[in-house]
Amino acid sequence: MVTEERLDELLTRLRLTAIRDQLDSLLDEAARAQMTLREALLFLAEREVTRRDARRIQMGMKLARFPYVRTLEGFDFEAQPSVDPGQIRDLASGRWVGHAQALLLLGPPGVGKTHLAVALGREAVERGYSVLFLTAAALMGQLMKAYTDGHLEEKLMQLSKPKLLIIDELGYLPLEPAAAHLFFQLVARRYERSSILITSNRPVGEWGQVFGDAVAATAILDRLLHHSQVITIRGDSYRLRDKRRSGLLQKPADSTVATPEGR
Template sequence: MVDHDELLDRLTRLKLTAIRDQLDSLLDEAARRELTLREAVAFLCEREIARKDERRVEMASKIAHFPTMRDLGSFDFSAQPSVDPGQIRDLAACRWIAHGDALLLLGPPGVGKTHLAIALGREAIRAGYSVLFVAATALVAALAKAHVEGRLEERLAFYAKPKLLIIDELGYLPFEPNAAHLFFQLVSRRYERGSLLITSNRSVGEWGEVFGDPVVATAILDRLLHHSHVLTIRGDSYRLREKRRAGLIKPGTLKPETVA
């Protein structure tokens, strides 16, 4: 007969920590449900797998460097009728990541682009894909610094490694003259190998202005749009809407696109 402490020790050695930590309650629940031995084993395994998946997602989310945690359940689709919930659910299935496609989320500031980007990034992690989140300005600054220091190849390899690279807020600030060429090298490195998710407040037709080089911008878009999904969000800023509700801003005094 194995006593309680010995059983806990064996579960620890097997690294079945979810079962170990909830052993009494899990066994009580299995008894209440009158599970067969086979069903009880399956039930215990499900709880262990769920705990491991939860920890894996938590660790991968830290590695992804999300600025905050968002999920699809907290996205207010009613406030953004231009966003099709069915399309988002389809994107959350991550088939586009499996195929190495690009996803562009376009629209004025405050409409939920970054929220969706993070939420889809977390869905990718749950599906087992590696993810990295980076602001566009920080990305280009890192590439430019590496270029000056003779480490560009090393930095490109770093950004090429994750299966999904999320680049946030492209177009909010102007880039340096050499940025377009550096960004092109990254897009070329990931083309048909790893997925890109890019959020931008500028339409693709304005990317020549964003990069300061229409020719290179066209080459970038040629690769991004070859296998891509483009979602344009139209509507009012969440932040401005809340301020209007609070009476801090009078209706009509500000347009969404005038506020970063």
């Protein structure tokens, strides 16, 4: 009994809680498999790492504040032929996050931009990167409040910590007059240090209108596009597709969004 208590104490101090909590069943399994001492030690270590990874991912998903669960497996690539599955699989590796690059997902409403943003964010969490998801409206609201309250520096520091910051729905709602300058400070703070993923229904050529300041928009894009990938999704809205099939709505004549070069 003393030995068991001492072992439990040492496993707790070493934070080997997976081994501690399942010790009897793990030792029984190792015995049934007739593992050598070295094999049993490897087996125990693997179980500990597996639980830690699961807890890390669970906590990372919670801190990311994703609005819902979306996966790459659930994305309908056949319905959006303008999206290259190979490029998305490469992005899922997380290398672009490790290299502090930006990713812009552009396209009309309903084509899957947010789905891809959440799915790629979840992939980044699983690969050990910290992620934070915010709508553009929520982000600008936080920045404006921090600026008004005199805490802008603290807020910028907080928003600079996640390795990947996802900003969803830029351009859908009008921004405050000071928004462009606050957004620029955030982009400049993260430039070449950590990644930003932005979804927008507006091509980058219209971001001067989005921010109401062409000069600030140019400065923002200068940093975002320096090390970046831009994916423009041309396609029909998932949400309206069934309505159009039933004849309730007609497909718009042109549902494309221009590329950064204006094509």
